[in-house]
Amino acid sequence: DQQVKQNSPSLSVQEGRISILNCDYTNSMFDYFLWYKKYPAEGPTFLISISSIKDKNEDGRFTVFLNKSAKHLSLHIVPSQPGDSAVYFCAASENGGSQGNLIFGKGTKLSVKP
Amino acid sequence: DAGVTQSPTHLIKTRGQQVTLRCSPISGHKSVSWYQQVLGQGPQFIFQYYEKEERGRGNFPDRFSARQFPNYSSELNVNALLLGDSALYLCASSPRDTNQPQHFGDGTRLSIL
Numbered sequence: 001d002q003q004v005k006q007n008s009p010s011l012s013v014q015e016g017r018i019s020i021l022n023c024d025y026t027n028s029m030f031d032y033f034l035w036y037k038k039y040p041a042e043g044p045t046f047l048i049s050i051s052s053i054k055d056k057n058e059d060g061r062f063t064v065f066l067n068k069s070a071k072h073l074s075l076h077i078v079p080s081q082p083g084d085s086a087v088y089f090c091a092a093s094e095n096g097g098s099q100g101n102l103i104f105g106k107g108t109k110l111s112v113k114p
Numbered sequence: 115d116a117g118v119t120q121s122p123t124h125l126i127k128t129r130g131q132q133v134t135l136r137c138s139p140i141s142g143h144k145s146v147s148w149y150q151q152v153l154g155q156g157p158q159f160i161f162q163y164y165e166k167e168e169r170g171r172g173n174f175p176d177r178f179s180a181r182q183f184p185n186y187s188s189e190l191n192v193n194a195l196l197l198g199d200s201a202l203y204l205c206a207s208s209p210r211d212t213n214q215p216q217h218f219g220d221g222t223r224l225s226i227l
Contacts, residue, residue, distance in 0.1 A: 004156075034215055043118070043204055043218035044157065051213055089156050101147065101170050102206075102216060104156025 003027045004092050006105035013112050019077040021108050023090030026071065030092040034102065035064060035075045038087045047088075048075070080112045116141070118207050118219035126225045127195050135190045135222045139207030145169075146188040147216060148180055149204040157204055163188055164210055192224075200226045 005024045013019045021035075031052040036044035050057040050064045050073070057064050063076045077084055087109045091102040119138045127133050139146050145164040149157035162170035163182035177193045186207075192199055202223050206216035 032213060036218070041220070043120075043220040046215040046217055049213070049215055091156070101159030101162060101172060102149075102157070104158070106154065106156050 001026070002105075003030075004090055004103050004105040006088075006090055006108050008108050009106070010109045010111070013080045013110065015082055015112055015114050016079045019075075019080045019084065019110055019112065021075040021077075021088050021090075021110065023073050023075075023105055024071060025073075025092050027092070027094070027103075028071070029094045030103075031095070032093045033064070033066060033073050034091045034093075035062075036089045036091060036104075037084075038089060038107070044089060077110075080110075082112050082114050085110055085112045118205055118217055120203075120205050120219040120222050122222060123220070124223045124225075126227060128227050129195055129197060131195050132191065132193045133195060133224060135192075135203050135205075135224070137188045137190070137205030137207075137219060139186050139188070139205075140217055143207035143209050143217075144186050145208045145210045145216075146182055146186065147206045147208070148188070148190045149206065149218075150174075151202040151204060151221070152200075160190070195226050197226050200224060 034049040035047040038044045066073045087107045089107045090105040147162040148160040151157040159172040161180045166182045180190045182188045202221040204221045206218045208216040
């Protein structure tokens with residue numbers, strides 16, 4: 001059974017608008033959540049993370065929201081740019097971001113149209 | 115600073131063969147993890163090594179093994195290759211601080227014929 005779920009395989013957004021990528025998880029022991037971006041033929045690139053003691057973390061155009069009661073997190077990209085077009089993976093860990101293994105969702109392919 | 119480097123970038127093997135994949139972590143990072151990513155899925159954890167000791171193992175058969183060297187580089191070995199081992203193998207490094215993210219290399223694309 002998948003512990004981390006990204007239920008939208010794809011998302012298409014107009015340049016300049018907001019992109020919202022969603023992720024659900026089932027394991028209440030997860031204490032650290034990360035978002036990675038992946039371009040074809042490259043490895044995943046770390047984007048932003050959040051500890052379970054917080055409900056929001058912001059870095060430039062990227063904001064991650066965590067709703068522990070709903071076991072749900074989301075990544076907001078504002079404004080969206082064509083260069084943001086990539087596959088976005090949500091990941092979670094029981095032991096912080098560097099220790100232990102990361103559990104990944106299947107990814108959401110974001111297309112930002114000019 | 116150089117990121118995580120992996121070699122080779124592509125590899126073609128036949129069933130039953132053995133393969134060794136290599137990874138050099140970011141300078142100063144002492145922890146290395148290996149992941150397997152098959153098409154349409156997210157990366158799946160295989161191993162984590164820290165200070166040359168195995169600190170975690172995912173749900174992979176014993177045909178998969180790894181080690182970490184004194185310079186913190188790492189090798190992943192897979193024996194008796196199966197068609198299902200065809201995947202992108204990713205290496206990630208981290209500084210071992212609890213809430214620091216893992217950083218990934220570009221991976222080795224392994225194809226089994």
